Amino acid sequence: MTAINWKEEVQKREAEILAETQRFLQIKSVLTSTEKQEEPFGPGIAQALHFLLNKGKNDGFSVKNVDGYAGHIEAGEGKDLLGILCHVDVVPEGDGWSVDPYGGEIKDGKIFARGAIDDKGPTMAAYYAMKIVKDLGLPLSKRVRIIIGTDEESDWRCVDHYFNHEEMPTMGFAPDADFPIIFAEKGITDVEIRQQPIEGTKGSVQLTSFVSGRRYNMVPDLATAVLEFHSETDIENKYDQFLKDQSLKGSITDKSGVYTLTLEGVSAHGSVPDKGKNAGLTLLRFLHTLELDEQANQFVGYANAYLVQGALGEKMGLNRKDEVTGDLTINVGIMSYNQEEAGHFGLNIRYPVSAHIDDIIDTIKEKSESYQMTIKHFTDSKPHHVDQKHELIQTLQKVYQEQTNEEPTLISIGGGTYARALEAGVAFGPLFPGREEVAHEKDEYMVIEDLLRATAIYAQAIYELAK
Ligand SMILES: [Zn+2]
Missing domain, CATH: 3.30.70.360 (Alpha-Beta Plaits)
Structure with missing residues (x-):
């Protein structure tokens, strides 16, 4: 089998990825109070969750809405489960924006909106990564799930509920922090x-x-x-x-x-x-x-x-x-x-x-x-840590190095990332080394080149981990 050119596969879908990311960012998915049981975090967050689940269904994946608290989009077959943990909720936009915070405007090679980098842009990167693996008809020996959280910015009631009712992945990653790989987090x-x-x-x-x-x-x-x-x-x-x-x-x-x-x-x-x-x-x-x-x-x-x-x-x-x-x-x-x-x-x-x-x-x-x-x-x-010799880390390091030609350094941090919701999980992107931190800030953006690079990295990672 000839090597797959993941970047080329992403490029072929660039227009679609950008247009769909814009639509996704235009949903104001901020936590609000609610009366409806099926929308525990309010209508905006529910709409963002439905958007992704509908998309998954239309593309032929199996999908599940777990009581409005979370959901998943699944591909592949097998006993083991690879999880990719994302979230669709965003913090309120705050003041001082020079663009519409829910516009998804593209200028100077960046896409602007609340949630662009945290975490809706990366969520779309993970989604299209899984879609590319599916489109190519690559055989998988594991199931792959994009797990969609909805309360990451507040109390993590989404993952609490989800893992009370659904299976814990064998291993996984969360595209909700920094590249290369955050493998250890303090308690x-x-x-x-x-x-x-x-x-x-x-x-x-x-x-x-x-x-x-x-x-x-x-x-x-x-x-x-x-x-x-x-x-x-x-x-x-x-x-x-x-x-x-x-x-x-x-x-x-x-x-x-x-x-x-x-x-x-x-x-x-x-x-x-x-x-x-x-x-x-x-x-x-x-x-x-x-x-x-x-x-x-x-x-x-x-x-x-x-x-x-x-x-x-x-x-x-x-x-x-x-x-x-x-x-x-x-x-x-x-x-x-x-x-x-x-x-x-x-x-x-x-x-x-x-x-x-x-x-x-x-x-x-x-x-x-x-x-x-x-x-x-x-x-x-509790502190969170995956052994450096674990297959997950070894594979993600190899993928990151091949895709970027950069050293796949392992990072240890004092803060907590969403990856700690997984038993064997690491934070893997989306912010590349040297990029400005704009999560939760006004004029939040994601560099479009990074969005596409991350999609290619996630596609190869999914394939290598689940093949
Ligand atoms: Zn986040």
């Missing part, structure tokens, strides 16, 4: 820590309130503290000096003995806390130099003992590390304090594949006790 836990209020305590300085950060997975870039002094103070000079020493921006204002301090940090994603400057932790470092009332002193003391300058968990006794996914990281995304309710911390911890959630939670519990802090609640998304 992610959000831990909420609460301080027990202490009654009737006094100090020479009263911390009235403290606020910094609103989201677990972001480094806070602003912190505000309100302090009350019952005697003379040189706090203004002291704070100015602190800001100067740290080369930071901030302010202090005085209203008859009540001082409001603000501090500006640098925001960053929660998976890379050291890339930012945590405004809250920095201000807590300053507060640690004051003689605070007992309750506030516990709150500030706890932060300074275990969290300030401890982004790799070294102060909490959580410096876990391995070769696959690197260091554990702690982002303190939320900090708040007021006199009635006492203190509150929200930690976003990313842990390597060799670490264990129970060990992490027990360690935090143990450290927190002496400061009257307790873990109120935590969530956990």
